[in-house]
Amino acid sequence: MISVDARRLLDRIRDLGAIGRDGEGRLVRLAASDADRQGRDRFVGWLREAGLEVAIDRMGNIFGIWRTPGNAGQAPILIGSHIDTVIDAGIYDGCYGVLAGLEAIETLKASGFVLSRPLAVAAFTNEEGVRYSPDMMGSLVHAGGVAIDEALAAVGTDGSVLGQELASIGYAGDEQPGFLKPHTYLELHIEQGPVLEREGVPIGAVENLQGISWQRITIDGVANHAGTTPMSMRSDAGHAAARVVAFLHDRAKASNTPTVATVGTMRFEPNAINVIPSRAVFTIDLRDPFEHRLQAEEAALAAHLEELAAAEGVTISVERLARFEPVIFDSRIVELIEAAAISRGLVSKRMTSGAGHDAQMMARIAPAAMIFVPSAGGISHNPREYTEDTELVAGANILLDVVTRLAT
Amino acid sequence: MISVDARRLLDRIRDLGAIGRDGEGRLVRLAASDADRQGRDRFVGWLREAGLEVAIDRMGNIFGIWRTPGNAGQAPILIGSHIDTVIDAGIYDGCYGVLAGLEAIETLKASGFVLSRPLAVAAFTNEEGVRYSPDMMGSLVHAGGVAIDEALAAVGTDGSVLGQELASIGYAGDEQPGFLKPHTYLELHIEQGPVLEREGVPIGAVENLQGISWQRITIDGVANHAGTTPMSMRSDAGHAAARVVAFLHDRAKASNTPTVATVGTMRFEPNAINVIPSRAVFTIDLRDPFEHRLQAEEAALAAHLEELAAAEGVTISVERLARFEPVIFDSRIVELIEAAAISRGLVSKRMTSGAGHDAQMMARIAPAAMIFVPSAGGISHNPREYTEDTELVAGANILLDVVTRLAT
Numbered sequence: 007m008i009s010v011d012a013r014r015l016l017d018r019i020r021d022l023g024a025i026g027r028d029g030e031g032r033l034v035r036l037a038a039s040d041a042d043r044q045g046r047d048r049f050v051g052w053l054r055e056a057g058l059e060v061a062i063d064r065m066g067n068i069f070g071i072w073r074t075p076g077n078a079g080q081a082p083i084l085i086g087s088h089i090d091t092v093i094d095a096g097i098y099d100g101c102y103g104v105l106a107g108l109e110a111i112e113t114l115k116a117s118g119f120v121l122s123r124p125l126a127v128a129a130f131t132n133e134e135g136v137r138y139s140p141d142m143m144g145s146l147v148h149a150g151g152v153a154i155d156e157a158l159a160a161v162g163t164d165g166s167v168l169g170q171e172l173a174s175i176g177y178a179g180d181e182q183p184g185f186l187k188p189h190t191y192l193e194l195h196i197e198q199g200p201v202l203e204r205e206g207v208p209i210g211a212v213e214n215l216q217g218i219s220w221q222r223i224t225i226d227g228v229a230n231h232a233g234t235t236p237m238s239m240r241s242d243a244g245h246a247a248a249r250v251v252a253f254l255h256d257r258a259k260a261s262n263t264p265t266v267a268t269v270g271t272m273r274f275e276p277n278a279i280n281v282i283p284s285r286a287v288f289t290i291d292l293r294d295p296f297e298h299r300l301q302a303e304e305a306a307l308a309a310h311l312e313e314l315a316a317a318e319g320v321t322i323s324v325e326r327l328a329r330f331e332p333v334i335f336d337s338r339i340v341e342l343i344e345a346a347a348i349s350r351g352l353v354s355k356r357m358t359s360g361a362g363h364d365a366q367m368m369a370r371i372a373p374a375a376m377i378f379v380p381s382a383g384g385i386s387h388n389p390r391e392y393t394e395d396t397e398l399v400a401g402a403n404i405l406l407d408v409v410t411r412l413a414t
Numbered sequence: 415m416i417s418v419d420a421r422r423l424l425d426r427i428r429d430l431g432a433i434g435r436d437g438e439g440r441l442v443r444l445a446a447s448d449a450d451r452q453g454r455d456r457f458v459g460w461l462r463e464a465g466l467e468v469a470i471d472r473m474g475n476i477f478g479i480w481r482t483p484g485n486a487g488q489a490p491i492l493i494g495s496h497i498d499t500v501i502d503a504g505i506y507d508g509c510y511g512v513l514a515g516l517e518a519i520e521t522l523k524a525s526g527f528v529l530s531r532p533l534a535v536a537a538f539t540n541e542e543g544v545r546y547s548p549d550m551m552g553s554l555v556h557a558g559g560v561a562i563d564e565a566l567a568a569v570g571t572d573g574s575v576l577g578q579e580l581a582s583i584g585y586a587g588d589e590q591p592g593f594l595k596p597h598t599y600l601e602l603h604i605e606q607g608p609v610l611e612r613e614g615v616p617i618g619a620v621e622n623l624q625g626i627s628w629q630r631i632t633i634d635g636v637a638n639h640a641g642t643t644p645m646s647m648r649s650d651a652g653h654a655a656a657r658v659v660a661f662l663h664d665r666a667k668a669s670n671t672p673t674v675a676t677v678g679t680m681r682f683e684p685n686a687i688n689v690i691p692s693r694a695v696f697t698i699d700l701r702d703p704f705e706h707r708l709q710a711e712e713a714a715l716a717a718h719l720e721e722l723a724a725a726e727g728v729t730i731s732v733e734r735l736a737r738f739e740p741v742i743f744d745s746r747i748v749e750l751i752e753a754a755a756i757s758r759g760l761v762s763k764r765m766t767s768g769a770g771h772d773a774q775m776m777a778r779i780a781p782a783a784m785i786f787v788p789s790a791g792g793i794s795h796n797p798r799e800y801t802e803d804t805e806l807v808a809g810a811n812i813l814l815d816v817v818t819r820l821a822t
Contacts, residue, residue: 199642216641220687230792232676232699233624233768234607237667239792244677245663251656259645268640269652270689272682279628279678279697279735286680289687291640327687360641384638384647 007349008117010406012399015109019398022048022089022105023097033097033389037090037132037143038066038168043175045089049104049129056112058127061186062179064154066131066172067144069186072111073124082124083412084188084372085110085405086145086364087195088133096391098398102379103194104129106402110409121413123189130364131172137162145364147183149371154183184371190339190412191374193365194405196393200384201357208400209354210378211343215366216264216293216358217300217332222325223250223311227318229276229284241319244274244283249318253310254290257303264358265294265303295332295358333366336373339408343377346407352400361386377404415757416525418814420807423517427806430456430497430513431505441505441797445498445540445551446474446576451583453497457512457537464520466535469594470587472562474539474580475552477594480519481532490532491820492596492780493518493813494553494772495603496541504799506806510787511602512537514810518817529821531597538772539580545570553772555591557779562591592779598747598820599782601773602813604801608792609765616808617762618786619751623774624672624701624766625708625740630733631658631719635726637684637692649727652682652691657726661718662698665711672766673702673711703740703766741774744781747816751785754815760808769794785812 025048026041028034035041046068053060053070061069071082087103107127114125130148135141138160147157158169172178197203202210227243254267268291275285290307294300308324315322340356347354357378359365365376379401382392433456434449436442443449454476461468461478469477479490495511515535522533538556543549546568555565566577580586605611610618635651662675676699683693698715702708716732723730748764755762765786767773773784787809790800 197642198639199644200638200647201642201644204647218641230608231606231769231794232678233626233674233701233770234605234609234794235674235768235792236607236609236672237663237674239608239612242663242676244680245659248656248659248663248677251653252660255645255650255653255656264644266641266643266645268650268688268690269656270640270682270687270691271685272652272680272691272694274678274680277679280676280699281678282676283678283680291688293641360643361639362641384643386639386642 008113010109010113010399010402015105015402016395016398018052018105019097019102022101026091032094033091034093035089035091036137037134038171038175039137040175042090043177046177049089052108056108057115058111061181062177063181063183063185064179065144065147065157065183066177066179067148067183068129069126070108071124071126072115074121077121077123080123081187081189082126083190083192083409084126084128084186085192085409086128086130086368087193088364089129090132090134092134092136092387094389096386096389098196098391098393099198099386100133102196102398106194106405109402110406113406114410119410119414123413125409125413126186133364137164138168142362142364142367145367149367150184151367151370188368188372191365191368191372192405192408193363194377194401195363196386197378197381198361198384198386199381202355202378202380203382205355207353207355208380208397209347209352209404210357211340211354212359212376212378213335213337213340213356214295214358215333215363216295216360217297218328218330218362219292219300219304220327221290222327223288223290224323225286225320227284227320230282232280232282235282240282242282243286243320246314246318246320247272247286247288249314250310254307257306263294263299265299266360267292293360297331300332330362333369335369335375339373339375342408342411343375343404346404349407350400350403377401416521418517418521418807418810423513423810424803424806426460426513427505427510430509434499440502441499442501443497443499444545445542446545446579446583448583450498451585454585457497460516464516465523466519469589470585471589471591471593472587473552473555473565473591474585474587475556476537477534478516479532479534480523482529485529485531488531489595489597490534491598491600491817492534492536492594493600493817494536494538494776495601496772497537498540498542500542500544500795502797504794504797506604506799506801507606507794508541510604510806514602514813517810518814521814522818527822531821533817533821534594541772545572546576550770550772550775553775557775558592559775559778596776596780599773599776599780600813600816601771602785602809603771604794605786605789606769606792606794607789610763610786610788611790613763615761615763616788616805617755617760617812618765619748619762620767620784620786621743621748621764622703622766623741623771624703624768625705626736626738627700627708627712628735629698630735631696631698632731633694633728635692635728638690640688640690643690648690650690651694651728654722654726654728655680655694655696657722658718662715665714671702671707673707674768675700701768705739708740741777743777743783747781747783750816750819751783751812754812757815758808758811785809
């Protein structure tokens with residue numbers, strides 16, 4: 007059994023994490039920014055040092071490919087993730103998966119193994135979606151979900167145009183998106199949730215990815231004096247909103263399923279201490295790994311809103327903000343992940359990804375799965391994001407093992 | 415039975431309501447502003463036209479007094495309210511009571527009746543409390559609740575100092591606050607609530623004024639990813655806040671008492687659609703006409719917060735923002751209001767004032783009561799504030815009758 011070069015992997019994670027620090031020391035490598043260029047340049051440098059073929063497509067997606075004369079005609083096994091970050095990010099989200107992919111390929115390349123398929127590592131453009139919308143854009147384009155010209159025309163929060171920015175940082179490549187057709191797609195990622203850490207499990211075999219339903223709810227009542235309006239004569243939009251929050255929480259908590267429901271934003275109008283709220287605006291984030299359950303949750307919410315409107319004398323309007331169906335990963339690959347963990351003497355756990363990842367896009371065009379490692383406290387998108395070195399190395403070795411099984 | 419001059423009263427309400435319009439046509443006569451000066455000048459002009467003695471105290475409170483040689487030694491019957499306004503106000507709040515007081519005195523003066531006591535009408539400074547805090551400041555100072563020098567040192571939202579502003583508009587008078595010791599205090603006001611209109615009752619005999627408890631609650635939980643954090647591992651500050659809103663609403667609604675509970679402001683942090691709220695900050699406005707019940711509501715809330723903190727894994731801190739005990743008005747005067755309504759063939763209803771008024775301060779130093787007339791839709795502090803002319807005149811006649819009974 008071969009293993010990755012732990013020191014090289016950990017050093018690269020820290021090296022890349024030092025690139026793109028702003029004046030306050032925050033890690034900010036927004037997609038197609040100058041900081042992103044610096045990160046990309048470092049990654050491409052490592053690809054070349056490893057002797058990989060570097061290809062960049064029009065979307066700015068970067069590929070490092072290892073082909074041998076014996077397998078050049080076969081579809082490659084692709085390992086991917088992203089190296090763009092949110093504002094004030096941690097150093098692991100995305101970067102860990104990309105650098106572990108490179109590490110696995112370098113390790114195999116040095117091993118002398120004869121592989122039946124090429125291996126490739128990808129860093130997809132704009133996974134975070136902070137500067138340009140939607141998120142997971144690079145893998146979405148690769149999978150044919152959005153036309154390249156439409157994606158390149160995306161206007162950023164700073165008014166910039168993605169295509170122009172990619173050209174200006176030197177990463178508007180020549181390859182047509184989707185040029186590389188993977189045989190299999192693998193993604194290694196920190197969990198960004200608390201489950202593995204709390205349960206003391208080092209490896210997550212990710213068998214599916216939750217569907218997401220985002221809605222914005224606006225409740226309109228009547229603003230009235232808090233002192234002079236009897237309880238029975240109120241149309242209190244704030245109270246109605248509170249009922250929805252409690253309903254969603256109770257239902258999800260009692261469901262005995264992985265359904266999660268979150269009201270993350272809330273705004274009252276006029277927002278005065280002695281005025282009954284005339285309006286409450288809030289968002290609902292519903293997730294479930296199974297489409298039929300997600301639909302059932304949406305239907306239950308809609309029925310609740312209808313009853314509430316009648317009971318509280320308010321009007322309720324619903325705006326759909328986003329909707330993604332759940333993704334079921336390839337069961338054969340998930341089994342390979344479990345088998346690899348057993349071989350390494352590591353406990354693994356089948357689990358659902360609660361966050362979105364490039365793998366969900368790539369699953370449209372190839373058998374795909376993900377490997378998770380623990381996130382301390384479940385914290386991500388934050389400088390406190392942390393995974394133990396031994397856990398990072400263990401995850402990379404599982405990735406190596408699965409790639410080896412798939413390619414030999 | 416004599417009656418007020420309806421035309422004169424209604425014309426004056428409209429005249430005063432036309433003074434202090436800003437560039438957008440909004441009525442804005444904030445305390446001690448130039449617009450307030452214009453309103454005061456008009457009012458003082460009417461006092462002089464009516465042949466009343468004009469007195470202004472150091473607080474800027476304006477008094478119009480009618481004494482006769484036969485009653486000059488007696489304590490006067492004082493009718494008061496205010497002519498300062500909120501931003502974008504209606505024309506009735508406060509002004510109606512002041513002008514109806516003047517109208518009642520003018521009517522009695524012209525009637526030839528011999529009165530056993532002087533009559534006086536007062537316009538108290540800064541009842542609204544928009545520019546300077548606290549509200550009801552002029553009557554509070556008159557009643558000895560705050561020292562005059564402290565009140566005059568109040569710094570406004572615009573950085574101005576009340577004493578200087580009063581001097582600059584020419585209303586820093588010579589009289590010592592409290593110089594006029596009333597035998598009785600009466601205040602006529604629009605209800606600013608929906609009860610009289612909904613019940614079709616033209617006259618409210620206000621027997622008490624609610625106590626007020628204002629608190630700001632801060633709930634701290636843990637921000638986590640909305641997709642990756644199972645329901646059982648959450649410390650959701652927003653959900654805990656929603657529980658408090660529902661608890662207060664249900665308790666007040668089920669209580670079968672006039673208790674009212676309002677959560678008028680709400681803020682989530684970080685307020686992101688896919689992040690579990692780490693913090694919720696909101697205000698609670700609790701009111702009840704009886705101190706023991708108000709205390710019971712506060713205690714029930716405190717117990718609920720304690721249980722909630724334990725059940726939801728959040729920490730809760732409470733800040734007291736304001737606390738006023740309920741005021742019980744003089745039952746003899748309330749009975750006179752009811753008797754006057756019967757004599758005029760009008761239905762009346764004993765009721766509680768849900769809003770604060772100068773009468774609550776004056777009740778500290780004299781038997782006091784209030785008369786309410788309907789407010790369309792309960793709307794106040796808004797240009798849509800409205801009371802029918804016939805209702806305004808009816809209320810003024812009840813005031814006239816009660817004053818007549820008290821002074822003859």
